[in-house]
Amino acid sequence: MRLTLKTVFVILVLLSTRAGAAQETTGEALQDVVARLAAPDVLRGRFTQTRKIQLISRPLESSGRFILSDMGLYWQQEQPLASVLIADGERLLQQVDDGPLESVDVAKNPMVLTFSKSFLSIFEGNESELRSNFDVALVSAADGWEIRLTPVTYPMAEAINAIILRGRDYIEELNVTSRSLDETTIVFSDLQTLPDQLTEHEIELYAR
Amino acid sequence: MRSSFTRADLPLLLWVAVLLAALVLTVSSIRGHDWLKSNVFELLPESDYDPLAETATRTVDAELGTRLLFFVGHADRDIAKLTADWLIEHLTEHPLIASATTGVDGAQFSDMADFYYPRRTLILSDQQLAWLAEDAAAVERKALAELFSPFGVAASSLASDPFFLFPGSMQALQSTSSSLQLDDTYLWARKDGRDYIFVMAKVLSPSLSIGEQEDLARHVNTTIDKALAARPDIHFLKTGFSFYAHAATQSAKGEVSTIGVGSLIGLLILVISTFRSLRPLSLIVVSILAGCLVALAVTLSVFGFVHLFTLVFGASLIGVSVDYSFHYVADDAFGGQDWTPRSGLRNIFMGITLGLLTSVLAYLALTVAPFPGLQQLAVFSSAGLIGAYCTLICMCRLWRGRFVVRDSSLILRFARGFLRVWQQSRPHYHYMLGALLIVVIALTWRSIEVNDDVRVLQSQPPELVQQEAEIQALLGVAQAGTFLLSSAPSDEELLQLEEALRQELDDMIDAGSLAGYQAVSRWVPSQHRQARSRDAYSALVRSRLPAYFRSLGVDEEGLLDTSADLTGPSRGLDVTTWLKHPVSEPFRKLWLDAPEQKSASIILLFGAQSIDELEAVVADYPAATVINKGRELSTLFGQYRTRVAQLLVLAYLIILAGLSARYGPMRAVVLLVPPIFAGLLALIVISLAGETLNLFNFLAMILVLGIGIDFTLFVAEARGELTSTMFAITLSALTTMLSFGLLSLSSTYAVHSFGLTVLIGIACAYLLSPLALGARVRRERS
Known part of the structure; x- marks a missing residue:
């Protein structure tokens, strides 16, 4: 993979410093944050996603586990239905239930490619990809930090209002507000960076 | 006096x-x-097509002939993007450029969504129809996955597009054959470590005057040079009919002066030395x-x-x-x-x-x-x-x-010596020479190869050809002028015909013998096709929507609304509506203004490997024809090459008859031998040099006959001093060879072929012309 993997906020913090948007954080505090944080090669954990859609009174909840590594994002949803999503910025694979692992032909569908790449760059903190697609603002909160991404390029800007990331050591929450005011919140938990290499089992998961 | x-x-x-x-x-x-023209199309015959095909050809010519394609390449895609924007800004400054864009216009996408969203039940793709018929449960499962996907952005349209089919339908509508990728609104491709951003500009007219061509080319070149001065590491590629036309004009202008000045200088030297x-x-x-x-x-x-x-x-x-x-x-x-x-x-x-x-x-x-x-x-x-x-x-x-x-004149001395050699040699040497030439011609005749490609008419500067090849490689498709012309009594029948043809074309694409096509029926399905789509959509909604929505917790009212929305009457989708909407703008021209009671359309083809295969496929559809102007012209070139060869034989026979009246049949044959041999030898020498022959070599044969026979006639008709005649013939052969020799240096292959054939032919005709001495000597004796 051509993108280098870093923790989300190391890059974002560096990024926002360069962008000069981190007005509420002193340079020294940022240096501290950067110094404290080592970029894990592998980040794994669990997620709980809550999606509020206008049409539905009860929010849609789903949960599962994920792995983020130099092989891309492995997103395995367990509830309410089993599905797997593998994305590495060049391709997008999806499996629903026991169905076949299908590849979304991103070359023929540039929209999907752009969306998946942008989301992936958020998870990975891919600097250039993020900078070219978003306005980045860092807001430091009392018990952690908050980063606000506003999409500026087509077609993200057409669909999404803002993406807000919150966290302390690692990213803990991701919130996406769409143009139609639907809202998706993903809460991450049980984050682990060790072992710092993908296990054989994990490599098999990607390789499916 | x-x-x-x-x-x-x-x-x-x-x-x-x-x-x-x-x-x-x-x-x-x-x-x-505007008295001087350079458009190569002015040279070519009107096709023998019916008026409809003529209109279609002109439409396609105008469409392809007005395009200028660029790629702006840099290792850093952001720099390439900025430069592409800059290029567009500067290109559009020129009054002859109608528009310039990177590949995709955001407004174009939203226009498409605006137009097709209300008609989404009518435009299910073939793939979607097959999927719905096969496994409706899978459609629902896929929709659920989409709804929960972290990348899911379609979830918002749950109420109006509950199975998220619209993006797939749109994708099929937009299906392009190019291998470009989208980044923001830029289309790009990667090659040799550089990211190339695509830029397309349209010129106002396919046939610009020479002044306009020059002005446009200068503007484009200075724009590119300015960018290169600021950033030499940017790589520009450009192609377009206008650039070829300009290059052809430039080289033709250069050649006119080279030939004119060269001939005059040659004459000057000749006269002064003589x-x-x-x-x-x-x-x-x-x-x-x-x-x-x-x-x-x-x-x-x-x-x-x-x-x-x-x-x-x-x-x-x-x-x-x-x-x-x-x-x-x-x-x-x-x-x-x-x-x-x-x-x-x-x-x-x-x-x-x-x-x-x-x-x-x-x-x-x-x-x-x-x-x-x-x-x-x-x-x-x-x-x-x-x-x-x-x-x-x-x-x-x-x-x-x-x-x-001057007594010291080289030409005079040569003419005298040359004449003496012929006059002193015995007549049977002449026969032996003739026999030898016949043997040589007979032995080497098989080496002649012909090539009737129409491109011999246009000068093809290697630099432009190379850039065009690189651009085609980046685009992944060849921009060829091949298309299908279809007609039918009504719009609906025409759309159905196009749909049937497209099935065949899709098979060809799968087999790799075609890269892609543009057809109106892709954007406006026939009513028949729309009905299939609507029925399948309704069936899916009735069988799957209630359980699906209930499982998500959508209330009954929401279910009823969505259900009614998707199974009720949709907004109409027909050619007239489409033509009036901005969404059809880039493709409108494919639908032709046909005479009354008739509809006609163009299916523009890209990267067709074999026209023969296309013709075989289309043969089953009498209302459709394959049209490729280049090929039609090449065929025409071939036909006329044969016709010119026949005409040459006829011309020799007529001249033989004419000369027989004056000299008698035997001497008439002798007079004709030099130009005949000269023409044949010219063709053989050119073939042996490894060049293929085309119409223009054969047209040049006519001149070899017309000028070459002068030499023998002058010899046969000389009334005064024979040395004077030989001297004059030598001078005129030299000047003719000089002029046509200069012509053979042309970068336009047709001009080169013509010049070279005359050059060699006249040289041979001159060297053989004293054969006519035989005719003359015997006349004096009789």
């Missing part, structure tokens, strides 16, 4: 009046008019200038314009029209003490008149091919020769002093 008028002065005065009239006519036609004074030169130059003037005036009054192609060929006229003057000058130089202009004219009159007739006939014979370019060339050259001839006949008396040839 006193100071006062005599009757003998009358032709002179008349001719001066004619020349003055020609001058006035030429100047008035040129001033303020004659003791420059006066012969003044006679020659006056007759050349008069010839060119008459040629221009006649061409302008017949056609209204002159094509650069004509001028390139026409420049070689210098070498031919000078012959008449040479004969006069030579006759003078070798005439006795009692030589007068009148007697000199009498001596050469028969020879040069027959020479003029055969040359003009040869040029007029070029018009058998219905190419406007050749017709103009024939008119231009014939008029020029007649002008030069009349100038000599009417005006030579103005040069009263005698012309004296």
